Structures are given as C-alpha cells and as structure tokens.
Amino acid sequence: MRLWGQFRTKISGRTKVCCVIGDPIEHTLSPVIHNAAFEELNLDFVYLAFRVRREELRDAIAGAKSLDIHGLNVTMPHKTAVMEHLDEIDSTSRSIGAVNTILNAGGRLVGYITDGVGAINALKENGVGLEGKKMLLLGAGGAGKAIAFNLAQEVEELKILNRTTQKAKELAEVLRKKFNKKVSGNSLSSELLKNELEEADILVNATSVGMHPDVHQSLVDPSWLRPDLCVMDLIYNPLETKLAKDAKSMGAKVVSGIEMLVYQGAASFEIWTNHPAPVKVMKQAVLNKLSELGTLS
Ligand SMILES: NC(=O)c1ccc[n+]([C@@H]2O[C@H](COP(=O)([O-])OP(=O)(O)OC[C@H]3O[C@@H](n4cnc5c(N)ncnc54)[C@H](OP(=O)(O)O)[C@@H]3O)[C@@H](O)[C@H]2O)c1
Known part of the structure; x- marks a missing residue:
C-alpha cells in the first residue's frame, strides 16, 4: 500500500471528491475505509469528512451540487432530513425513510441506503x-x-x-x-x-x-x-x-459490527465507482486505524 503523502500529490483538477457529512464527524472511520479502497484500485478519487450542522444542511447539499461533489455519505443527524433536498430517492430508502449514500448523477442527486x-x-x-x-x-x-x-x-x-x-x-x-x-x-x-x-x-x-x-x-x-x-x-x-x-x-x-461497517461502505463505494469494492483492503485499513487509536480489544 502506498503512503498517504504520495496519494495526496496525485490530486488534480480531475480528481473526483466524495465525502461524509454529519455532526459530530471527527471520529468517522469512513475516510480511512474509502481512501484505502480508492488507492488500492488506483482511482482518481478522494474522500473527506465535513461537519454539517442541522441548520446548514440545505446549504451544504446545494453546495455539494455546485461543487460537483461526486458522492456523499450521510450520517447522524441528517439521514432523514437530507431526503427533502435530493432529486431522486431509491425505493428502499423511501420505505425506510433514511438515506446514507448520495450519488451525483450528472447533476441529479440520488439517495440510497446501504445499511x-x-x-x-x-x-x-x-x-x-x-x-x-x-x-x-x-x-x-x-x-x-x-x-x-x-x-x-x-x-x-x-x-x-x-x-x-x-x-x-x-x-x-x-x-x-x-x-x-x-x-x-x-x-x-x-x-x-x-x-x-x-x-x-x-x-x-x-x-x-x-x-x-x-x-x-x-x-x-x-x-x-x-x-x-x-x-x-x-x-x-x-x-x-x-x-x-x-x-x-x-x-x-x-x-462483528466492523464487518457491517465495511460492507455498507463497500456498497456505497460500488454506487459511486461502478467497481467491485476491495473489501479486504477496506477492512484492514479500518482495523489498522482502530489499532493505532488503541480501540482494538
Ligand atoms: N456497524 C455498522 O455499520 C452500524 C451502522 C449503524 C448503526 N450501528 C450501531 O447500531 C446501534 C444502533 O444505532 P441506530 O442508528 O439504530 O441508533 P438509534 O436510531 O438511536 O436506535 C437505538 C436503538 O437502541 C435501543 N436502545 C437504546 N437504549 C436501550 C436500552 N437501554 N435498552 C434497550 N434498548 C435500547 C432503542 O430503543 P428505543 O426505540 O426504545 O429507543 C433503539 O432500538 C449503535 O450502537 C450504532 O453504533 C452500527
């Protein structure tokens, strides 16, 4: 696996941006999971995390559209509230009343749930x-x-x-x-x-x-x-x-819950990239991160 420093230098005007929005967001493991997967498949994508407060959700989604953000994960407390700001919602998400993944399909924001x-x-x-x-x-x-x-x-x-x-x-x-x-x-x-x-x-x-x-x-x-x-x-x-x-x-x-975390992330990854997710790499990346944080028991 290449070093993150090397990965960053590859970012260009063509790099597709994905992100997670939520509040709080500091402890999210999603950037670790997705950046490892993008690197593994040598995809010109990068994944970031943004804290979005409830009252700023509408602006954040409009901004994501304007900035041509390619994909978003949505976490607490926005999974339901985000639905009214999307152009399309898949039928499972609609039945459940929650969205955790958004694809920007040529300017139309489409919501899914991968849990x-x-x-x-x-x-x-x-x-x-x-x-x-x-x-x-x-x-x-x-x-x-x-x-x-x-x-x-x-x-x-x-x-x-x-x-x-x-x-x-x-x-x-x-x-x-x-x-x-x-x-x-x-x-x-x-x-x-x-x-x-x-x-x-x-x-x-x-x-x-x-x-x-x-x-x-x-x-x-x-x-x-x-x-x-x-x-x-x-x-x-x-x-x-x-x-x-x-x-x-x-x-x-x-x-374990880590398995579900990785597989729901893998499903989001496949929606955004149309590539089979490198699940093993994603899992190892999250385990490494947790070990680094001292959370492994
Ligand atoms: N592995 C993953 O990828 C993944 C994904 C999503 C969530 N999770 C985990 O799943 C758990 C639930 O998340 P969520 O988003 O569903 O949260 P949530 O919407 O807040 O639901 C919490 C659930 O726990 C129940 N509960 C809370 N305290 C309880 C208690 N003392 N005794 C019995 N039941 C209790 C609630 O019952 P009431 O309805 O009665 O309040 C409700 O069913 C969290 O630990 C979260 O971290 C993991």
Missing part, C-alpha cells in the same frame, strides 16, 4: 446463510429498521423486539404487508428475549446496549446463548462487545 445490504453481505460473506432461517432482531431504531427491510426479504421468519414496543409492532406490520413474510414485533423484555432466542438461528443486536462507555452491558444472559446460534452485533466500539464475547465463549458464530 441493510451491508448487514446481509456481512452475514453471507462470513458463511451465514439466510434462507429458511429464523432471525431475532433486537432494536427498531435507524439501523434496526434499515436492516429489517433487507432481512425480512431473505429469512424465513423475522421477530423484532424493541424497548419501545410500538416501534417494533409498526415496523413488523409494514414489513408483513410489503413482503408477505412472517414478521412480528414485540417488547424487549428479558422473558420474551429468552423465549424467542430458543427458536432463533440468528440473533442481531441493533440496539446501542453494550456500546462504549457501557461496555459491560448486554441484553442477553450468556446462558441463553448456544453453539448453533449466529450472533451479529452492529456495535463496533468496542470492537468486541460483551454480547460478542459471551457468544464466542458459548461456541456461537459471531459477526
């Missing part, structure tokens, strides 16, 4: 088949909703548990009607979680429980986990959550 595809690819690329499987999803927030849309189409049955019961029920109803699949929504009580887990093949944690600084928390008692279960935790800070550690020690297969 669900990222989660599915992370599972599949780690050898987890989805067909005929029973999935238990914890959380119906932004990420939970996005991945539920894609997963509902692939698995045999999807059960969603959420602290705010109404959100789980509403999401399940939308998915049932849309895909004609077995989808249910309920409250995230310990008792229900324990019972539903007995039936599940795959458990996905899409809540923020276990995220830094609350690294000793998990919604799942270790004794409920089994070797024939696959567990995916969306959280990547810490790299290995308590749930992931418990699952590993019970012999279950574990897919």
Whole structure:
C-alpha cells in the first residue's frame, strides 16, 4: 500500500471528491475505509469528512451540487432530513425513510441506503446463510429498521423486539404487508428475549446496549446463548462487545459490527465507482486505524 503523502500529490483538477457529512464527524472511520479502497484500485478519487450542522444542511447539499461533489455519505443527524433536498430517492430508502449514500448523477442527486445490504453481505460473506432461517432482531431504531427491510426479504421468519414496543409492532406490520413474510414485533423484555432466542438461528443486536462507555452491558444472559446460534452485533466500539464475547465463549458464530461497517461502505463505494469494492483492503485499513487509536480489544 502506498503512503498517504504520495496519494495526496496525485490530486488534480480531475480528481473526483466524495465525502461524509454529519455532526459530530471527527471520529468517522469512513475516510480511512474509502481512501484505502480508492488507492488500492488506483482511482482518481478522494474522500473527506465535513461537519454539517442541522441548520446548514440545505446549504451544504446545494453546495455539494455546485461543487460537483461526486458522492456523499450521510450520517447522524441528517439521514432523514437530507431526503427533502435530493432529486431522486431509491425505493428502499423511501420505505425506510433514511438515506446514507448520495450519488451525483450528472447533476441529479440520488439517495440510497446501504445499511441493510451491508448487514446481509456481512452475514453471507462470513458463511451465514439466510434462507429458511429464523432471525431475532433486537432494536427498531435507524439501523434496526434499515436492516429489517433487507432481512425480512431473505429469512424465513423475522421477530423484532424493541424497548419501545410500538416501534417494533409498526415496523413488523409494514414489513408483513410489503413482503408477505412472517414478521412480528414485540417488547424487549428479558422473558420474551429468552423465549424467542430458543427458536432463533440468528440473533442481531441493533440496539446501542453494550456500546462504549457501557461496555459491560448486554441484553442477553450468556446462558441463553448456544453453539448453533449466529450472533451479529452492529456495535463496533468496542470492537468486541460483551454480547460478542459471551457468544464466542458459548461456541456461537459471531459477526462483528466492523464487518457491517465495511460492507455498507463497500456498497456505497460500488454506487459511486461502478467497481467491485476491495473489501479486504477496506477492512484492514479500518482495523489498522482502530489499532493505532488503541480501540482494538
Ligand atoms: N456497524 C455498522 O455499520 C452500524 C451502522 C449503524 C448503526 N450501528 C450501531 O447500531 C446501534 C444502533 O444505532 P441506530 O442508528 O439504530 O441508533 P438509534 O436510531 O438511536 O436506535 C437505538 C436503538 O437502541 C435501543 N436502545 C437504546 N437504549 C436501550 C436500552 N437501554 N435498552 C434497550 N434498548 C435500547 C432503542 O430503543 P428505543 O426505540 O426504545 O429507543 C433503539 O432500538 C449503535 O450502537 C450504532 O453504533 C452500527
């Protein structure tokens, strides 16, 4: 891999610019992931990060268009608000009500969401088949909703548990009607979680429980986990959550949040460049960065 200094000297008037916008943005790993991928494929692209405050979103999107920014990632708190400023929104994004990727297609800004595809690819690329499987999803927030849309189409049955019961029920109803699949929504009580887990093949944690600084928390008692279960935790800070550690020690297969982060980034990369993403390089770049920051556990 070439050094970043050498890469910078290649920037010219033809270089295509991609970026992520959000607030806060200082800790984003996206520039590391995408610049490594652009370099690997020798693409004349560069990726930057911009802090955009809520009240400046409209101007930022108009500015991106004027400056011919080629692609954008959108993160908190703009994933929903950005939609009204775009020229076109793909159907999955519209159903979910969120956009995390924008392509500037000849001056028309088109919005997509890659979180669900990222989660599915992370599972599949780690050898987890989805067909005929029973999935238990914890959380119906932004990420939970996005991945539920894609997963509902692939698995045999999807059960969603959420602290705010109404959100789980509403999401399940939308998915049932849309895909004609077995989808249910309920409250995230310990008792229900324990019972539903007995039936599940795959458990996905899409809540923020276990995220830094609350690294000793998990919604799942270790004794409920089994070797024939696959567990995916969306959280990547810490790299290995308590749930992931418990699952590993019970012999279950574990897919980390870093996998999803990389695969959702890979999907954005492919939308912008039309090239297959160098996923291994992207993953290694993010692991190197986390190791440098001392975040690797
Ligand atoms: N790996 C990746 O690429 C990736 C991508 C996106 C997100 N994530 C991670 O996924 C997690 C969720 O992100 P998000 O964007 O969906 O956030 P969000 O929209 O704020 O949703 C948070 C979810 O966690 C639930 N929750 C929060 N505190 C809880 C508690 N004490 N007990 C039970 N449930 C609780 C919320 O339930 P209520 O609805 O009841 O509030 C909601 O379902 C975060 O840790 C985020 O870092 C990872």
